[in-house]
Amino acid sequence: MAVAAGGLDRVFPAANADLAAEIKGNGLIISEQPMGTAPTRQRVADRNRIIAALAGVTCVVEARTRSTALNTAHHAETLGRQVAAVPGSVYSANSAGCHRILRENGAFLVSDAEDVAEVLAD
Structure with a gap:
């Protein structure tokens, strides 16, 4: 889908x-x-609302501090959905957004599909 x-x-x-x-x-x-x-950029952000609504868990794999992936995670939180993130190097700008939602938003730390399935089962 x-x-x-x-x-x-x-x-x-x-x-x-x-x-x-x-x-x-x-x-x-x-x-x-x-x-x-x-x-358009706005339509991508609007689309993320739908993705968050359809998903049981929104898993962010790489995200800079300003990214559409974080926009999707925000929509998921607003809808009461679970949010997970795969941490990356603390030195990588591509991981800064994941680290932020883990630290500030209480996202579940996951490493693989089994971890995401576990979050979904909760």
């Missing part, structure tokens, strides 16, 4: 055309945007 930030006729990024075709063939792509609508 995938949630598109634009219309269903707009694959973004275009390099994901093969992946989109595979999902359409074997799964489901949804969007709240009408056909022909281009994805």
Whole structure:
């Protein structure tokens, strides 16, 4: 399943055309945007609300301090969903957001899919 930030006729990024075709063939792509609508930064943020609502656990793997992944985690918290994060190097800017939600928001620290399944089961 995938949630598109634009219309269903707009694959973004275009390099994901093969992946989109595979999902359409074997799964489901949804969007709240009408056909022909281009994805924008705001629509990506809006889409994250839907992703958070559909997921039992939102797991952030890499996130800078300002990222759409953290936006999704915020929506999940607002909806009362579980949030998990995979920590990375304390020296990496790509891990700073994960460390912040672990420290400040009480996200579950996870390392693999089994850990995420355990959070989901709680």
